[in-house]
Amino acid sequence: MNQPKEVETVTTDLRESLARVGIVLPSLRPDPVSYEHRYLPPLVELGRCTMDVAQRLTRALDGAPSCPAEPAPHPRDTVTERLSAATAYVNARSRGERA
Numbered sequence: 001m002n003q004p005k006e007v008e009t010v011t012t013d014l015r016e017s018l019a020r021v022g023i024v025l026p027s028l029r030p031d032p033v034s035y036e037h038r039y040l041p042p043l044v045e046l047g048r049c050t051m052d053v054a055q056r057l058t059r060a061l062d063g064a065p066s067c068p069a070e071p072a073p074h075p076r077d078t079v080t081e082r083l084s085a086a087t088a089y090v091n092a093r094s095r096g097e098r099a
Contacts, residue, residue: 004035007042014044021060025049033086040085 007030015028027047034043049057 004030004042007035007044011044018057018060021056023053023057023060025053033090037086037089040089 011028011030015025018025018028025047027045027049029045029047031043031045034040
């Protein structure tokens with residue numbers, strides 16, 4: 001599985017799906033920190049939007065069928081650990097190291 005290519009595809013698919021219901025998220029992109037990280041999966045950054053866009057997104061999702069629940073994260077997979085790993089990655093890259 002080529003995760004960098006996959007996150008690009010997922011981001012494009014999401015952008016196109018949102019556009020079909022009249023929603024544009026200008027900041028929608030692959031998260032630059034997680035994009036090439038060895039340990040974190042690539043993330044899609046949704047960014048900020050106006051209240052109008054948030055309301056239209058809510059209306060668009062209200063009629064959508066429910067998706068299966070996402071599996072619970074492993075207890076050791078905490079936000080603090082992810083932030084720690086991301087910080088270590090950014091620090092290593094700023095020193096010119098390949099994290």
